[in-house]
Amino acid sequence: MADANYADWSRDQLLERVRELEGQIKSQTSKSEPPPPATTAISTPTPTPSATTITPPPPPTTTKPKSSKNKLPKAPHNLPANKAKNAKPSKLDPSKYTTRPIALKIAYLGRRYGGFEYQPPSSVATTTSSNTTTNNTTANATATPATIEEALWRALVRSCLIWPEDPARVDFTPWEYSKCGRTDKGVSAFGQVVGITVRSNRPLPRQEKQPESTEGGEKVEGDGDVKMAEPGDQNDSEEKPTAKPPWDPIADEINYPRVLNKLLPPDIRVLAWAPTLPANFSARFSCWERQYRYFFTQPAFPPLPAFMEEDGSNITQGGSSSSSAEDTKGVKAGWLDIDAMRHAAKMFEGVHDFRNFCKLDGAKQVASYKRRVFEADVVEVEDTGSALPYLGQPEFQPLGTDPKGVHPKVYYLHVRGSAFLWHQIRHMVAILFLIGQGLEPPSLVADLLDIDKTPRKPNYAMADEVPLVLWDCIFPRAAQTTESQEDDDQKKAVDMQGTDMHDPNATVDTNLQDALDWVWLGEDTPAFLHGGGGSGLVDSLWTTWREHKMDEVLANRLLDTVSRRADLRRQLDKAGTGTGDASGSKAARGVQAKRSKGGQMVFEGGDGARAAGVYVPVMKKQLLATPQEVDDRWAQSKGFESAEVMRRTENWRGVIRASKLSK
Incomplete structure (x- = not known):
């Protein structure tokens, strides 16, 4: 058609050709924009015998019509603010995005949560909004979630990293989710790890398009339709597009910790993410080592001054029938024998049956109570900076201690192991506290680990949950897992040679190093760690720390001021002999009688001691079911x-x- 000789055409043929071209022009114009309000007639010249050419019909105008009827509707700018704010966001189209499996390292303060694991049938009110704000106060305006997983679910949904059909129903199943530790109510974690598949910035694979040009530089559109090539089309087609740099799986990826931290409560923070995971990674079964720390103070609770103690009534005496009296020694009430606790803690190391150091649950159907503890020790925390000077006075100090030392001090029980039973750490700590108070001998640990001697667990109280922290989780290399359809709890991590971690005869490396390549927040952009103005992770954690620090400082100063203001000796002398020896005064005897009436004070890890009456040794307590x-x-x-x-x-x-x- 491009080379047709119109000079030989008849008038009727030319008119028919003009109508055909007009139809093509209208058809192409209607595809790009609405037709103009008025149709411009194309004048057709009358051919003459001498004419050798014919003027072709003019092309459609490229000037956009001024009529508002021909413009696409635009969103009005004068909508009420409430309508714009309440506009329903469009649902994410999963086909437009790629996904990837990652691991997240999470820290949280667990005091106000009911544990890490989501507990149905509670529901989660998830609010999605296109106007996401970076303000933590606004982002967390909803009610405090009952568990850590609920808070994590909300953040994942609101950030569109996952897109469940029902956002209000917590169900991680479609996202290949796994968790390393299931901390209980009130327990914190500084190294919790979860694995999950989330949305990625990785571009979708490109689909190669079929070539649209022909040899003459014309582009074929439809069946037999012809469009003349625009000037420069051929030159453009010859130019090669600039090659983009390859996609970087870290630098070009979503900053998962930063995105989630904007939506999580301030006491829950994502510290790092792992972009590369081994095959069949499971945050639970690929973990070969879990580390726990249980913090406590020295003294554990406020001691009485020496002149208010009568005949050693404030000195605890070991009473366990399992050992001789030489195994125990008197300890001033309130203080702990750290050396005895450390000696007893070392007995936990190795492979033992810990059935007497856990809470039994028939629903778990645990096949074996043997667990391997790599290390157990009592460690002092340096530079906690919360001194109470009155505790340095000789009358508040145990005999044989240096009054120049700064007190209270802070210690923690450090435990590393392959896996732990339900409430195992809290039971271990509870026994160590009894030993530290001089109520039990260190040999009690060996007695409870001997299931032939002690087949039933004595009914003793476990330690408080708040000071316990899941400190870290170690993934040295990909672990093979043996799976049991009947009981998931019986899966056991084994090394590449098939060595059971809980086999006492197996040779196991207890100095494991984490092999996951963690990308810590701030390594890519330092401002994300030290952002200033509250935008960095350190700034956020500083706010949380300072809030609690000011509470501690004020409580510290109040306690120290009250403890040193009254002159107890002067008041007691007036009621006594006047010799300056207040221990025999009537008032002092009243205090001693009150303390004796309450019985033995027992520390269990909480904020204070419990009056336990007459102390019953652990081995004489009621025995529970096997x-x-x-x-x-x-x-x-x-x-x-x-x-x-x-x-x-x-x-x-x-x-x-x-x-x-x-x-």
């Missing part, structure tokens, strides 16, 4: 004859679930 008895009772409550019969039933957990649904 693990086998607990398992059998639970199995019988589910309709099985015994735990052994239940375990022999194929997919017995599925059978129990089906039975519940049928009722």
